[in-house]
Amino acid sequence: MAVFTPVSLDDVSQWITQFPLGKPVAIKGIASGIENSNFFLTTESGEYVLTIFENLSFEQLPFYLNLMRHLADRGVAVPAPIPNDKGELVVALHGKPASIVTKLVGSSQLSPQPVHCAEVGAMLAKMHVAGLDYPAYQPNLRGLDWWHWAAPQVLPFMPAETATLLRDEIQFQDSYAKSDLYKKLQQGPVHADLFRNNVMFDGEKLTGFFDFYFAGCDTWLFDVAVTVNDWCIDLDTGILDTARVRAMLDAYHTVRPFTAAEQQSWQTMLRAGALRFWLSRLYDFHLPREAEMLTPHDPTHFERILRERINVAAPALY
Incomplete structure (x- = not known):
C-alpha cells in the first residue's frame, strides 16, 4: 500500500532477528493503495511482504491475521503470517503494529477474462465456507455504521445533486438492512475488498487472495457484489460484462x-458494494492523509457504478 512510514534496510536489520527468516537483503516500498505501508522484503530465506498498519490497532489485528491462517489451513490460497520467536503475529516497528507474511507467486490480472473470473468466484465461495467455523468476530468496519459516520465528513465538498444521491442511497440501504429479507442472508467472515489488485495469478491459475485488512463479518452476498463490481465491469463506464459476471457467479x-x-x-447488494467504495474514495480524496507515495483513487468511478446499478438490472445470480 502507500508508504506512510518509511522503512530502510537498516531499520529492519535488528528488528527482524526475532523472526526465523535470516538476514534482510533488500526492501522496497509498494506504491499502490492508500491504507497501510507495505514493502517487499527479501531475506536469506526468501521473499515476504512486510506491512506496517497505519489505522488498525494491536488489538484489532489478530482478527485478520488469524483469519488468514485459519483459511490457509483449510486449503484457501492466502498468504501465511509468520510468527516471531514468541509466537506473535503482530510486532511493533517504529512504534506501529507490523507483520510479515509470505509473498504469493504470480502477478495481478488487471484485464480479467471469464476464465479468471471463474477462478475468483470458486475460491471466494471456498473462502466463505472455510470461514464458517472461524471463532473470532469483528463487524465490517466499513459497513453501514461507517457510512453514517463518513457521509457528513464529505457532504460539504459535494455538489448538491451528488450529495442528494449519497443521502438517498444511504437511506435506501438503511431501510433494506432493517428488512426481514436482509436477515435471511448468509453471513460470516468476508474479504470485503477483493479487487483485481488483491488477487494473484500464474497464467490462468489463481495463486492467492491477499490484503485481508478490510475483512470482517458481513453478508457473503456483499462480498460477491464488491468482487463483481470490480472484476466484471468495463472500467470506463461501470457497465457489467455479462460473460464475466456469468463465469464468476456460476463458479x-x-x-x-x-x-x-x-x-x-x-441488485440491492450491488448498489451497497458501489456505495461503500464511492464513499471511502470520497473520504480519501477530500480528507487525505500524508504519505510518500499516496495516489488517491478517483471517487467518480464508483459514483458511475452506483448510478448504473440503480438504473440497469444486473444478470441474475443463478
Missing part, C-alpha cells in the same frame, strides 16, 4: 449455491 454457485433470499437481494 461460485457450484461451490456454494446461492439462496432465494440472495437472489432477491442481488
Whole structure:
C-alpha cells in the first residue's frame, strides 16, 4: 500500500532477528493503495511482504491475521503470517503494529477474462465456507455504521445533486438492512475488498487472495457484489460484462449455491458494494492523509457504478 512510514534496510536489520527468516537483503516500498505501508522484503530465506498498519490497532489485528491462517489451513490460497520467536503475529516497528507474511507467486490480472473470473468466484465461495467455523468476530468496519459516520465528513465538498444521491442511497440501504429479507442472508467472515489488485495469478491459475485488512463479518452476498463490481465491469463506464459476471457467479454457485433470499437481494447488494467504495474514495480524496507515495483513487468511478446499478438490472445470480 502507500508508504506512510518509511522503512530502510537498516531499520529492519535488528528488528527482524526475532523472526526465523535470516538476514534482510533488500526492501522496497509498494506504491499502490492508500491504507497501510507495505514493502517487499527479501531475506536469506526468501521473499515476504512486510506491512506496517497505519489505522488498525494491536488489538484489532489478530482478527485478520488469524483469519488468514485459519483459511490457509483449510486449503484457501492466502498468504501465511509468520510468527516471531514468541509466537506473535503482530510486532511493533517504529512504534506501529507490523507483520510479515509470505509473498504469493504470480502477478495481478488487471484485464480479467471469464476464465479468471471463474477462478475468483470458486475460491471466494471456498473462502466463505472455510470461514464458517472461524471463532473470532469483528463487524465490517466499513459497513453501514461507517457510512453514517463518513457521509457528513464529505457532504460539504459535494455538489448538491451528488450529495442528494449519497443521502438517498444511504437511506435506501438503511431501510433494506432493517428488512426481514436482509436477515435471511448468509453471513460470516468476508474479504470485503477483493479487487483485481488483491488477487494473484500464474497464467490462468489463481495463486492467492491477499490484503485481508478490510475483512470482517458481513453478508457473503456483499462480498460477491464488491468482487463483481470490480472484476466484471468495463472500467470506463461501470457497465457489467455479462460473460464475466456469468463465469464468476456460476463458479461460485457450484461451490456454494446461492439462496432465494440472495437472489432477491442481488441488485440491492450491488448498489451497497458501489456505495461503500464511492464513499471511502470520497473520504480519501477530500480528507487525505500524508504519505510518500499516496495516489488517491478517483471517487467518480464508483459514483458511475452506483448510478448504473440503480438504473440497469444486473444478470441474475443463478
